[in-house]
Amino acid sequence: MKNTRINKVTQCLVLGAAMSALAVSTVAQAKGHKKRGSQDPTAYFERLDTNLSESLTLDELTVNVATKAQSRLEKLDSDENGSLSLNEYLASRRAQTDLSSYAADIVACVQAEKDATGDTNIQVPDSSKFASPEDKFDAIDTDDSTELSIEEITAALTNHATEKFDAMDTDDSNEVSLGEFSSAAEVKKATKPVIKACIDSLVDDSEPV
Numbered sequence: 655m656k657n658t659r660i661n662k663v664t665q666c667l668v669l670g671a672a673m674s675a676l677a678v679s680t681v682a683q684a685k686g687h688k689k690r691g692s693q694d695p696t697a698y699f700e701r702l703d704t705n706l707s708e709s710l711t712l713d714e715l716t717v718n719v720a721t722k723a724q725s726r727l728e729k730l731d732s733d734e735n736g737s738l739s740l741n742e743y744l745a746s747r748r749a750q751t752d753l754s755s756y757a758a759d760i761v762a763c764v765q766a767e768k769d770a771t772g773d774t775n776i777q778v779p780d781s782s783k784f785a786s787p788e789d790k791f792d793a794i795d796t797d798d799s800t801e802l803s804i805e806e807i808t809a810a811l812t813n814h815a816t817e818k819f820d821a822m823d824t825d826d827s828n829e830v831s832l833g834e835f836s837s838a839a840e841v842k843k844a845t846k847p848v849i850k851a852c853i854d855s856l857v858d859d860s861e862p863v
Contacts, residue, residue: 695839699832709829710822716815723808737801743791750787756856757784763852764845775844 702714730742744750753760761781768776785793794802794810822830822838 695836696832698839699835707829709831710819710835711829712816712819715819716812719811719815720808723804723811726811727802727804727807737799737803738807739801740788740791743802744787752786753784753853753857754786754789756853757781759856760784760849760852763856764848767848767852773844775841776848777841777845779845779849 699710702710704714704717705711726746727736727738730738730745732742732745733739758781761779764776765778768774768778791802794806796806796809797803818838819830822834824834824837
């Protein structure tokens with residue numbers, strides 16, 4: 655299995671151009687399922703800029719976090735006890751896929767594509783991005799209760815939003831300009847399809863993920 659994955663990473667190095675074509679195809683297909691975050695960066699920026707200051711603050715990015723946390727809890731809390739067990743957490747579609755055993759290979763594949771294309775907007779992810787669902791659950795469960803409370807879910811969403819804000823705030827001004835926001839959108843646009851292409855090339859559909 656290890657040799658197979660290594661061979662596939664080697665293929666990523668040789669077939670950089672093909673992966674780029676797949677990335678373009680993936681983006682094109684995604685246009686048919688337009689989401690709020692995939693709209694024109696300027697329009698999205700203006701929606702987030704609720705105080706019309708022409709810059710975004712962390713407060714503006716986290717203003718709806720509590721509502722999102724409550725919605726996520728209510729959606730997954732099948733026994734309605736006000737918290738999420740591991741099994742309930744794993745019921746979420748986004749939490750079901752385990753790529754942890756492929757993490758290093760995915761990172762290497764994305765790096766190979768970036769080197770092959772010279773696209774500086776491609777951001778090589780940290781391997782921690784592909785932690786197992788169980789490890790992600792444990793990271794959110796800060797009190798080790800084996801249940802996720804509304805406070806822990808809210809904190810996790812807040813931390814995620816803060817990380818995104820800090821990554822966009824390249825001049826460390828504690829504000830995100832339209833230019834910074836648009837640059838981050840370009841990074842996401844370039845990176846997301848490459849990661850997907852690498853995962854598709856490395857994960858055997860016949861294997862449980």
